[in-house]
């Protein structure tokens with residue numbers, strides 16, 4: 001008998017009743033715009049920023065319209081503009097090179113290791129190509145951040161962290177997003193908090209924070225923020241910083257605040273699913289699992305494994321056979337971009353760059369989501385099906 005998985009890889013958990021009640025409250029008030037506050041009222045967005053700053057231990061936090069907007073805002077605040085070159089991971093999601101290209105800047109891709117993190121050797125070799133690194137913790141894998149920051153310091157590289165997949169994660173006890181000068185997060189539906197769309201930015205740098213708040217479209221109302229630098233920080237910047245509207249609204253912030261409070265509990269559940277998948281695939285012949293260093297406290301919201309040595313046709317067949325049994329695998333090696341999965345050579349607005357090591361890794365890289373609507377039994381069944389497909 002061949003078993004078939006009937007679950008849905010893109011089904012999120014419902015928004016909690018507490019969050020729904022908070023959203024309804026905002027709608028009843030009619031005050032959805034972040035700066036539309038009643039006397040003495042802080043507003044949901046300002047309260048979310050304050051809570052997220054506390055959660056990450058950052059001095060300043062800004063909530064924005066999306067994760068992509070957060071990255072673009074951070075790049076612009078660091079002075080990245082037309083013609084600039086920005087180092088970034090060759091293995092990442094399309095909004096990362098997109099945020100660089102949106103500023104008229106050029107991504108300079110850095111190779112990927114078998115553990116799916118940025119290749120520090122290649123980073124060192126290319127460090128002189130630009131003065132900003134947009135570091136993407138793609139699929140939640142965190143490189144040796146101490147080694148990376150040493151390289152960055154030696155080459156005067158300012159690091160922006162793309163933490164779309166590492167909200168709630170840490171390296172050696174330091175929350176992801178707190179090693180670089182700016183950390184960017186996404187609250188888009190498929191990430192670790194769900195407001196449909198949304199983004200968060202953290203930094204300790206007062207001038208950068210002020211610039212990003214002005215960029216996000218603060219209409220000189222920055223004194224209504226709770227996790228912002230003092231008004232003096234805005235005194236000069238307000239004349240020179242364009243308003244590039246991208247604020248978050250009170251409705252989204254209202255459903256995010258209760259989710260932030262329960263994030264650690266969800267992280268534990270994701271990691272239990274991740275451990276079950278790891279155990280299920282541990283001894284399947286031909287499967288290479290991703291090493292997770294001791295210092296990395298990750299969030300196992302997705303799972304990656306490699307099938308080294310398999311050619312494209314074989315992988316395509318494996319993906320098709322798994323799909324026929326209800327198991328949705330994403331293949332990062334596919335020549336054509338599909339859904340959320342695209343490759344550096346599909347981003348043809350960027351100059352073509354030879355990435356032999358990344359290409360070799362992605363050629364055999366498969367990925368699956370682990371939504372919290374899955375049970376341990378679901379994950380065990382998915383692993384059994386993958387094992388069956390790979391061994392028969």
Ligand SMILES: *Cc1c(COP(=O)(O)O)cnc(C)c1O
Nearest residue numbers: 066067068093095162164186188
């Ligand atoms: C989702 C994502 C982003 C930003 O996403 P938005 O959809 O703009 O919120 C950035 N980087 C990575 C790696 C992502 O997966």
